[in-house]
Amino acid sequence: xxxxxxxxxxxxxxxxxxxxxxxxxxxxxxxxxxxxxxxxxxxxxxxxxxxxxxxxxxxxxxxxxxxxxxxxxxxxxxxxxxxxxxxxxxxxxxxxxxxxxxxxxxxxxxxxxxxxxxxxxxxxxxxxxxxxxxxxxxxxxxxxxxxxxx
Numbered sequence: 001x002x003x004x005x006x007x008x009x010x011x012x013x014x015x016x017x018x019x020x021x022x023x024x025x026x027x028x029x030x031x032x033x034x035x036x037x038x039x040x041x042x043x044x045x046x047x048x049x050x051x052x053x054x055x056x057x058x059x060x061x062x063x064x065x066x067x068x069x070x071x072x073x074x075x076x077x078x079x080x081x082x083x084x085x086x087x088x089x090x091x092x093x094x095x096x097x098x099x100x101x102x103x104x105x106x107x108x109x110x111x112x113x114x115x116x117x118x119x120x121x122x123x124x125x126x127x128x129x130x131x132x133x134x135x136x137x138x139x140x141x142x143x144x145x146x147x148x149x150x
Contacts, residue, residue, distance in 0.1 A: 027055035027115055032066075032134035039127045040075070040120050050123040051078075056116040056130065060084075060108040065135035067105045070118055074126020076100040078119040084112030093121070 030036070040052035047053055060066065070077040079102040080091040089109070092102040100121075108114065118130055 027057040030056050030058045030116070030132050032058065032132055034130070034132040036130045036132075037127065038118075038130060040125045042125055044125075046123070047119070051120050052123070052125060053117060053119040056118060056132075057113050058116070058132065060111065060114045062108055062111045065105065065107045066114075067103065067131075067133045067135075068116055069101065069103045069131045070128055071101045071131075072120070072126060072128035074128070075124030076121040077102040077128060078117075078121050079104050080117040080119070081106055082115040082117060084110055084114060088117075 036056075038054060040054075044052045044054070058066075066081075068079055068081065070079050076093070077100060078091070078093050080088050081104050083089050090104055090106050092104050093100075095101050095103050116130075116132075118128070120126075120128075
C-alpha cells in the first residue's frame with residue numbers, strides 16, 4: 001500500500017510539473033525563512049484529480065532540517081517534498097486527526113534545488129499560507145557543539 005502511494009505521488013508530481021509548464025505556472029523560489037500568503041483560484045493549474053497546486057523551490061544543503069507548513073481555512077491542504085532528482089521523499093495530508101493543515105519536517109539528504117508541491121485536496125479554491133523555516137545543517141550543529149555554543 002505504501003509503495004502504491006509513492007508511485008501515485010511520483011506520477012502526480014511528473015504530471016503536475018508538465019502541466020505547470022503548459023499553463024505557465026513555474027516553480028517560485030523561496031528563501032529561508034519565508035511566510036507566504038497565496039491562493040488557489042479556478043484559473044490555476046490543476047492535477048489530473050482536479051486539485052489545484054503551486055510549486056515552490058528552494059536551494060537546500062545536505063544535512064539541513066527544513067520545516068514546511070501549509071494552512072488554509074478554505075480547503076484540506078496537502079504537501080509533498082521532491083528531492084533534486086525529482087523523487088518525492090515525504091508528504092503530509094493532515095497534521096492530526098483534528099487538523100487538515102499540513103506540515104513536513106525533513107532533514108535534506110542531498111544538496112541542490114528541492115521542490116515543494118503545495119496542493120488542495122479536491123477541486124477547492126481559496127487562500128492558504130505557506131511557512132518555510134530552516135535549521136542548521138548537521139555539520140554546523142556538530143561544529144557549534146565542539147565550540148561550546150548552540
